[in-house]
Amino acid sequence: MDKSVIFLYITTLASLLVSSSALCPHESEIFRYSLQSQSHISISPYPPLKVDGNFLERALASKQRTGYTAVLFYASWCPFSCSMYPTFGMLSFMFPQVEHLAIEQSSALPSVFSRYGIHSLPSILIVNQTSRVRYHGQKDLYSLVQFYQTITGLEPVQYFDGNQSVILKVVKSP
Numbered sequence: 001m002d003k004s005v006i007f008l009y010i011t012t013l014a015s016l017l018v019s020s021s022a023l024c025p026h027e028s029e030i031f032r033y034s035l036q037s038q039s040h041i042s043i044s045p046y047p048p049l050k051v052d053g054n055f056l057e058r059a060l061a062s063k064q065r066t067g068y069t070a071v072l073f074y075a076s077w078c079p080f081s082c083s084m085y086p087t088f089g090m091l092s093f094m095f096p097q098v099e100h101l102a103i104e105q106s107s108a109l110p111s112v113f114s115r116y117g118i119h120s121l122p123s124i125l126i127v128n129q130t131s132r133v134r135y136h137g138q139k140d141l142y143s144l145v146q147f148y149q150t151i152t153g154l155e156p157v158q159y160f161d162g163n164q165s166v167i168l169k170v171v172k173s174p
């Protein structure tokens, strides 16, 4: 793979993360664009699906659901909360086997948030048929990847020259 393409791609990802607080309403579009413009990516990454409270409850109650679902609870008025969204998008394409749902505070009743034990935003929950685990920890991509690995037993998809340390290193150091 062409090294300059790789570095361009990393730069794009890094700048998305850094500038994310200013991007709240549009970051999913920008994120999708930056992925689509990279023709060397061979699997289709799905950006997180923005859902409301009803959708979330139906989705999580569904008996057809297999595997893991990650849910981001966030508030669009809070820059810190908003800045989680692009990170969640990165997780969505690093773990394409995990369904990713994002729910904004105003799109659900407070009872939905309290039912899932969400008392502060942003919060990330990983759910499967039998358990729900809420993430407590640093909200950086590197820590979250470790959390996903621990809970799901899945490895992040390797996009760069088969060298998975690249993406993790870039996002770890600010």
Ligand SMILES: *[C@@H]1O[C@H](CO)[C@@H](O)[C@H](O)[C@H]1NC(C)=O
Binding pocket: 067, 128, 129, 130, 131, 150, 151, 152
């Ligand atoms: C659900 O997740 C928990 C925690 O990671 C795991 O121990 C359990 O085996 C999972 N259950 C299913 C049905 O995948």
Ligand SMILES: *[C@@H]1O[C@H](CO)[C@@H](O)[C@H](O)[C@H]1NC(C)=O
Binding pocket: 161, 163, 165, 166, 169
């Ligand atoms: C993976 O990336 C790191 C950091 O860029 C580099 O130091 C290392 O040599 C790479 N490993 C391989 C196998 O390409």
